[in-house]
Amino acid sequence: RAPGFENVYRNPEALDFRLLESVQQSSSGIGAYAADGKLWRAGRDPGNPPDPLPEYAPPRIAWMNTVRNACFEFGTLEGWTKTDAKTAQLTKGNGWGNAAFGGSKENHPTGTSRFELQLGLGRDGVEQVIEGLSPDTPYELSAWLRVSGADETIMLGVKDHGMPEQTAAHSGTEWTRKTVAFTTGPQAARATIYLRKTSPGNGRAWADNVTLPLTPKETKGTQQIMPHTDRSDLPVARLREDFLKLKFGMFLHFNLETYKGVQWVAGYHSPADFNPGGPIDTDAWAEAAKAAGMQYAVLTAKHVSGFCLWDSQYTTYDVMNPACPDPQDLVAQFVKSFTSRGLNVGLYYCWRHPGFPEKHKVLPPECDPATHSLPEQIEFQKKQIAELVEKFPQVFYLWNDGLDPDIMPAEQATAFIRSLRPGLLASGNWWDWKKKGLPYLDIAVTETLHFPATNAAPGETCWCLEKSWFSDGTGPKSAEEIVTQLRIANSRNANFLLNVGPDKQGKLHEASVTVLREIGQLLKQTTENK
Known part of the structure; x- marks a missing residue:
């Protein structure tokens, strides 16, 4: 003008x-x-x-949602294809932010207004093919989910993207945002996303606000809503919120320490000592976690012994060593067993802190701390962690033992985690006992000690069901005691990560399995009473 x-x-x-x-x-x-x-x-x-008529091509904007009719606000299922029972329909939503529909943030946290997807009765679902993705690129699919009762399960998943199918499940009656991190295959330019009520019961399941955003990597040189750096904290904040909604997880301490009968192994020992006597039933671990009402699990992929529970390209000091009586990639089995049951998976990795005595190697022989400098050790450990994240894209959480500012500043450690994959969370367990519980990475952690009642940082309280972290044959605590500690942890802005130690055969102690089942029953009774 x-x-x-x-x-x-x-x-x-x-x-x-x-x-x-x-x-x-x-x-x-x-x-x-x-x-x-x-x-x-x-x-x-x-x-x-x-002449010719121009073809419309949607702009490729960083963080643009690629899902058609993602919030179901079209009032139809346009863009989606019904599957299974094919009874999917829309129901009236109660979204906040729209006074015309009487919504409020409290009664509908998903942020949409008029419609929600409803699935059921029986197994039911919808799916959508997403075109125009980039090969060999990490993505994060998310959706808000809820079900009508604890016996029902709704699954968010992605398939046909040139890599193994990835899923996240939810069995809660409150709206919860679930995420699925995945990477497209080397030649893949499309993927099929889906929402499925996998339980056969007569209950219902609901979904809303499905997102699969483009990444800044794909939109380099095109318009962006705002610089990536200005938004980097936003998804992490949401991930922390989602983490705290998990509330209860299983910590699995199982490694060479189990066979040496100690909590910290000194020196290097033969891989032949890792002898479970046959295949390890990781499915039984997952069943025990599910029976307890747990939502995620963390396995000690590498502890103080330096022995690795996965087939690592950086060392032969692992479970696939020919000297092992029963070579088996336990991290792979663990991930499959837990994710197939709708549980989230995390991995524990022990860093060699400068405070370790010389006798504790922590790193495999290829990076023996006696002959490798601290910078060389750090680079080796970074490579192994990057390898774990790449081999197991289902992992949502890295539990870093001994990682604190004596190894690298928080800013540097955070940048390393962010470089691995979007949607990945990490905790760092301080070496100094007096500093445990202080924020360092995304999640602050404590060991057998609660956070202060005034704690505001997203936290995780780690506890032992039995006496020790690794199996020592002692009996478990009571279900009532554990539920009490769980309530305290959750009330202090922290999840409760309960450790169980498999024995030398890789089996959970029967008494511990019984207590885990009793914990699940107590939690279910509390929910029903509410």
Whole structure:
């Protein structure tokens, strides 16, 4: 608009949008000019369609949601295909932020207004093919989910993307945001996302606000809503909130320490000592966790012994060593057993802190601390952690033991975690006992000690069901005691990570399995009473 003029066009009613001569004279260089004296008109001339007709291509904007009808606000299932029982339908939502529908943030946290997806009765679902993805690129799929009762389960998943299928399950009656991190295959440019009520019961399941955003990597050189750095904390804050909604998890201390009968192994020992006597039933671990009402689990992929429970390219000091009587990739088995039952998975990795005595190697022989400097040790450990994240994209959480500012500043450690994969959370367990519980990475952690009642940092309280972290044959605590500690931890802005130590055969002690089942029953009774 030119200063001092209410109207700058010659005859807008007649679609003549040439600038007035007086405007041009008063503001030299303003506006644009038509060529060959032809009038410019707004809109398309039906009598003169362009040839060829232009094809519409949606803009590729960083963080743009690729899901069609993601919030079901079209009022139809446009973009989605019904599966299984094919009874999916929309129900009226109660979204906050829209006074016309009486919504409030408290009664509907998903943030949408009019409609929600409803699945059931029986197994039911919808799916959508997402085109235009980039090969070999990490993505994060998310959705808000809830079910009508604890016996029902709704699954969010992605398949047909050139890599193994990934899922996240929810069996809670309150709206909860679930996420699925995945990476497309080397040649994949599409994926199928789906929502499925996997339980056969007569209850219902609901979903809303499904998101699969493009990444800044894909939109480099195109318009972005705002610089990536300005948004980096936002998804992490949401991930922390989602983490705290898990409330209860299983810690599994199982490694060479189990076979040496100690909590910290000194020196290097033969891989032949890792002898469970046959295949380890990680499915039984997952069943015990599910029976207890747990939502996630963390396995000691590498502890103080330096022995690795996965097939690592950086060492032969692992479970696939030919000297092992029963070579088996336990991390792979653990991930499969727990994720197939709708449980989230995390991995524990012990860093070699400078405070360790010389006898505790912590690192495999290929990076023996006696012959490798601290910077060399750090680089080796970074490579192994990156390897774990790449090999097991289902992992949502890294539990870093001994990682604190004596190894690298918090900013540097956080940057390393962020470089691995979007949607990944991490905790760092301080070496100094007096500093445990202080924030360092995303999640603060304590060992057998509660956070202060005033704690505001997202936390995780680690506890032992039996006497020690690794199996020592002692009996478990009572279900009532554990539930009490769980309640205290949750009331102090922390999850409760309960440790159980498998024996030398890789089996959980029967008494501990019984207590875990009793814990689940107590938690279920509390929920029903509420």
